Amino acid sequence: MSIWDNLGLVYALLGAAIAVFLAGAGSAIGVGIAGQAAAGVVTEDPSKFAKVLIMQLLPGTQGIYGLLVGFLTLSKIGLLGGGAAQIDPQTGLLILAACLPIGIVGLISGKHQGKTSAAAIGIVAKKPDQFGKAMLFPAMVETYAILALLISILSVTAIQV
């Protein structure tokens, strides 16, 4: 039996790691971009703090989706409490593949949602009463992260261990 036959669990854990770190990195970039814009607005008008903070938080959800998929994967492969399940390489790779959508889409959409949030913060700075509309633009980007999350969740839960 070669070492390759024992790597199932490693692949699965790698999947969880990818989901968490790519999506988390996307959110970190996005929240960072939006945060710079938000800080600029608050220097001019501290009373808009609450509104721009909400805007800044919008790209933060991808990281949470990544965490969600990572957590589902960990509980699937039995790493959370109880012993790790026996996983053959094929199942491990299946789990890895299931984690990819939220990881990759999370990274890219997080960054772009951050840029959109920064632009929406510009709207709030000039026209605070248009908050409702401004919030919608970043939410549009998020749709695709949600779709990716959905596929990741469905695939992870569907794989039989």
Added chain:
Amino acid sequence: MAVLQMQRISICALKKDRKAILEKIQALGIMEMNQIADVDDGFEKMDTMEAKVSFERKAQLAESALTVLETYEPEKKSMLSSLEGKKLVEKDAFNQVVSERDTVIETADLLVTYSKEIAEKKAGILKLENQIESLSPWLALDVPMDAKGTKKVAMLLGTMPGGTTLESVYEQIAAKAPEIEAVDVQIISSDRDAAYLAVFCLRQEEAQVEEVLRSGGFSRPAQSVGMIPEEAKESLEEEIQKLKSEIADTEDAIRGYKEDREKLKVISDYYRIRAEKYEVLGTLPQSQRTFVISGYVPAKAVPAIQKAIGDRYDCAVDVEDLKEDEEPPTLLKNNSFSSSVESVVASYGLPHKGEFDPTTIMSFFYVFFFGMMLSDAAYGAIIAIGCLIALKKFPRMSKGMHESLKMFMFCGVSTMVWGILFGGYFGDVVDVVSKTFFGHPVTIKPLWFAPLNDPMKLLIYSMAFGVIHLFVGLGIKGYMEIKAGKILDFFCDVVLWYAFLIGLLLMLIPSEIFASIAQAQITFPPAVNVAAKVLAIGGAVGLLLMSGRANKNPALRLALGAYDIYNITGWLSDVLSYSRLLALGLATGVIASVVNQMGSMLGKSVAGVILFIVVFIIGHAMNLAINLLGAYVHTNRLQFVEFFGKFYEGGGKPFEPFESDTKYVTIQESENAE
């Protein structure tokens, strides 16, 4: 559930009652000013610009005085004070303060002057401190800095570049002017950038010595005082002390006016009201004896105006329905539950003239979807109870805030219901606590099913709710077209789409794709299958032929029809978009269970309990905050993009009545005009 019917009301009255009538209308606050555009002969507008500006300036002055008071004597406020709303002031008390307005304005003036004085003195201190700073290297010098020396001996003060030592100065002098012998150099102090020198030499050689030193980088001090530096410093410090104590006195004086804060607020509002009144006054057409005032009033408020103005003054009140081309302001009227989401509709855009008010229908879907996305009974209870307490405790909060809190309260209740259906109470806290700390796991059974165990089932339901939501939207579009008498449009744009979509749905449900997602095979009787095909094909053909009906060219018409059928992809993506109901619901539950799991890591021990409590509070607070935001944003999105996209345009102008638009106080009318 409706857009209130507006009517135009025009009042023609005597000029002597002008102010009284305007004040009455302002106090009622139910009329939006809209003067009939052109001024006829004999009518002209009064120039009130100057008066208005002067009132605004006074309001601004009171405002600045309040800022000054706030800086030196901050008002004690609780964290929730923003919820308190404007203070209620009796009309009599208001008039009492207004009668003292000149003294109050003087006070305001004084406060602003004080604050200017303080600013000037602070700048003065800064200047003095700079002087002390520039003196500090010379402190060791025990003669005045501008001392010229004695009859025979001259003194030169100045700086040389950093690193200069006594030896190097003597060397320079010896090298460049060997004939000079009587030179004494003292280094008063030195730092990294410069050495501070006092040089003594014979008076007749002064120029020569300075020349030599200058070639080595010598320069006279930029500032020189006619005193011994040490003494100069002391006197400067005394001056600073004096300024500081003066500032303290002025600050005390400012604090002495803290009792006037309320008066300043009232006066600021008083001038704001007057400025507004004069702004309207400036737009009124006036003749020598009469004036005309015109504007929009909600139809049901007309009798109130009739009673308050028409019966009391010599005037003619004319009420008329709106003309075809008039675009009146929009005011919505809904029941207590639905009115709480009016602000959400308004943030998209109020209905324009003749458009259906979607608030009531939207409010049910809004609360339903919000609860589904958050779906945790405990979180829902926290939100609902928190909002309820705030609503009860601060009954005078601003209207917008009141409506928002009410909306969140309803959403909290809905969240609680969904939480019970899905079995989420702080995620799985009951399981985790009972297992970790009491040894035997207890699970609260979900009333319906746990989404995490069967996500596909919830996905199907999410999309089904989505289809219902979208069909309702399309239905409203149909209703509006029927109401406008466009029967053909209704048939082509609405009925055909219904047929097409329902046919497709009925074809999809028995198919294998659906069966694999729903994990259940549904079989319809053959008649339904045939009906499904008939509906789908009939709808598609109808759309192909009819969508481009505005075009005469048959080829173009078919092409437009085909393009309209292509919109089916839009429907597909709209329905898929409702999968966020599942995704966000799962996110709440899963993060909550991550928190619980982290908290229970240390197991059953004292430290374990402490860790659990800390992690529980911080973790769930964060999870609640972030998912509350998510649920709010995405519920809005589902309404704005998917639902409104089917029928709603918006773009109405909000109703902005001429009223006492105050900032701090609400004046309670002693006589009720209703």
